[in-house]
Structure formats: structure tokens, C-alpha cells
Amino acid sequence: MHTRVKKSLVIGVISILVLVSIPTINADVDYFQNSIVLIFGKCNTTTCGGIWCKFGLYVPVVKRNFFMLASDENESINVLILSLKDGFGTYFNYKDIRIELHKARGFFYWGGKSILFNHSDPPPVFALCRTRTVYVTT
Numbered sequence: 001m002h003t004r005v006k007k008s009l010v011i012g013v014i015s016i017l018v019l020v021s022i023p024t025i026n027a028d029v030d031y032f033q034n035s036i037v038l039i040f041g042k043c044n045t046t047t048c049g050g051i052w053c054k055f056g057l058y059v060p061v062v063k064r065n066f067f068m069l070a071s072d073e074n075e076s077i078n079v080l081i082l083s084l085k086d087g088f089g090t091y092f093n094y095k096d097i098r099i100e101l102h103k104a105r106g107f108f109y110w111g112g113k114s115i116l117f118n119h120s121d122p123p124p125v126f127a128l129c130r131t132r133t134v135y136v137t138t
């Protein structure tokens with residue numbers, strides 16, 4: 001019986017030491033509901049369920065989820081958010097930012113999928129939409 005207690009104590013101490021040694025990531029997540037969003041800037045990572053027009057412009061008929069990520073030193077995104085319930089949000093020239101638009105409808109352009117205007121690295125991104133929820137992680 002004493003060996004079980006000793007094993008449990010050793011496993012508990014090791015678990016606590018492992019948990020203490022794990023680095024923590026501090027990220028601020030802002031949340032907005034029923035918002036009008038304007039996004040412009042340059043980023044390499046933008047997704048919309050794999051659907052993009054050949055000219056980079058996408059105007060969804062049904063509401064879609066969009067994700068935009070600027071994580072490189074050359075990428076930066078500017079975001080303006082107007083929400084009647086949650087207030088006003090501005091993010092200017094952010095180099096490490098993730099934007100999630102849930103149930104969004106509006107105009108979306110990403111130069112990464114454009115066959116005519118794909119000449120810059122990182123490609124430009126532009127969005128003007130109305131969305132149900134917005135998550136901004138900085």
C-alpha cells in the first residue's frame with residue numbers, strides 16, 4: 001500500500017513540475033457581435049472554406065466564415081469594427097493578428113488568388129462586410 005502512495009506522490013510532483021515549466025502564451029482576444037467590419041492590408045494567409053474567385057474577389061450569397069492571419073514581418077492588417085452592442089474597435093498596422101469573421105456577408109478581395117493583380121508579396125487583402133461575430137486575436 002505504501003508503494004502506491006509513493007508512486008502517486010512521485011507522479012503528482014512530476015506532473016506539477018511539467019505544468020510549471022510549460023511556457024504560457026498571452027494573447028488578447030476581442031469579441032464583437034453584429035458588426036460592420038472594414039479590413040485592409042497585406043497578408044499571406046486568408047481562408048474561406050477554399051472558395052475564391054479567379055480574380056480574387058468574392059461576394060458570398062450565403063453567409064460564410066473567413067479567417068485572416070498576418071504573422072510575418074512584411075504582413076500587416078488594419079481593421080475597423082463598428083458594433084452597436086460592443087462598441088468600436090480599431091487595429092492599425094498590426095503585424096501579428098488573427099481575424100475570424102463568422103457568418104459574414106459582403107465584399108472580400110485577396111490578391112493571392114487573383115490572376116490579374118497578383119504581383120506583390122505579401123498580397124493585398126480587403127474586406128467590407130457585415131458579420132454576426134468577430135474574434136480579433138492580437
